[in-house]
Amino acid sequence: MKHLHCKVFGHDLRVSKNITFHVKEYTCKNCGKEYTTSGSGNLTELTPKYKDINRVLENIHYRRQLKYQKLHPELLVFRH
Numbered sequence: 001m002k003h004l005h006c007k008v009f010g011h012d013l014r015v016s017k018n019i020t021f022h023v024k025e026y027t028c029k030n031c032g033k034e035y036t037t038s039g040s041g042n043l044t045e046l047t048p049k050y051k052d053i054n055r056v057l058e059n060i061h062y063r064r065q066l067k068y069q070k071l072h073p074e075l076l077v078f079r080h
Helices: 002-009 048-071
Strands: 013-018 024-028 034-037 043-045
Touching: none
Parallel strands: none
Antiparallel strands: 013 024, 024 034, 034 043
16 A cells, blocks of 8 residues: 555655765655665666665765865864
8 A cells, every 4th residue: 555655646755864965865755665866866766786886975975074174174074
């Protein structure tokens, strides 16, 4: 029954994880399907390939934030 709601009204997506400022992972509130932002900016299903890509992207983004924070200690950078 929970998939019927998504078929009729569409998915009710919630942000489940912020990868970078522009890339996020989403989960449907009703059916639990997971999506992510693709390289072109569109939503695509979260496959193991995209999970690995997002994990590496998050790591690179985090290290760049730390580097930027060391160069500019007066500015605070928080991890999501």
